[in-house]
Amino acid sequence: MPIRNSTAAALALALLAAPAAAQDQDFASPVARGAHSGARLLSAGAPDGGVYRLGLEITLDPGTVTYWRSPGDAGAPPVLDFSGSENVAAVETLYPAPKHIAEAGMTVAGYDESLIFPLRVTPGKAGERVVVKLALDYAACAQICLPVKAKLSLAPPTTGSSPFAETLAAAEILVPRRIAASEAGKFIAVARAGAGAWTLRYLGPGKAADVFIEAPEPFIIDSVADGEGGFALKLGEGKLEGAIAARATVRTEKGGVELPLTLD
DSSP states (O other): OHHHHHHHHHHHHHHHHHHHHHHHHHTBOOOEEETTEEEEEEEOBSOBTTBEEEEEEEEEOTTOBEEEEEEESSOOOOEEEOTTOBSEEEEEEOOOOOEEEEETTEEEEEESSOEEEEEEEEESSTTSOOBEEEEEEEEEESSSEEEEEEEEEEOOOSSSBOTTHHHHHHHHHTSOEEOOGGGGGGTEEEEEOSTTEEEEEEOSSSOOOEEEEEOOTTOEEEEEEOSSSSEEEEEEESOOSSOEEEEEEEEOTTOOEEEEEEEO
């Protein structure tokens, strides 16, 4: 009798869990497994102000690295192609602040833990079904670097409560806040420190953990903490013949800021 009761109880729990599991699948695409990693799309639920909040989740096996949009001296940035989507006018990809990671004698900008790239999806026609289709290329680097390709598809529901809403909200917090050029001076101070060298000090809220400089080709600007609360910037590639219009991403404990700066 106790065994029969236990079996009945287990069956009842399974039946109760089945609708919830099915609902979860409505808000997430199947996982596409690749080398040392997996990828899927997540939905936060109904559109907000006419825009769907989604996320590209990449899970990394222990000891695996993938790259930021500007990896630096080595590495390959992720490539997201949404051209096969249905009733999608635009997709904006947001990037969490990366880390500087030592790799094969070089330093790259990337991620060594699983992460989510938040996505902003604008429908072509409001009120009609949206299908987000992503052809994804990224690198997964463990002992060797391997290219990974994945095809993901998700039709975000227009009603219901997403089990991933809080997860996506937490991922959005890790995206650096964009600062206009007119406000940049309130957040950073940059001074010349020699030929092709500068110092950068963060003036904003929180503590700066790292700084990343994006510059147009052929320039590469390296950055490293100077041990005095600031960061030393150095021209790694390219010849300085005038001002360089660049962008700085400052990582703090709460995501950070992204802002324009001029190096001359």
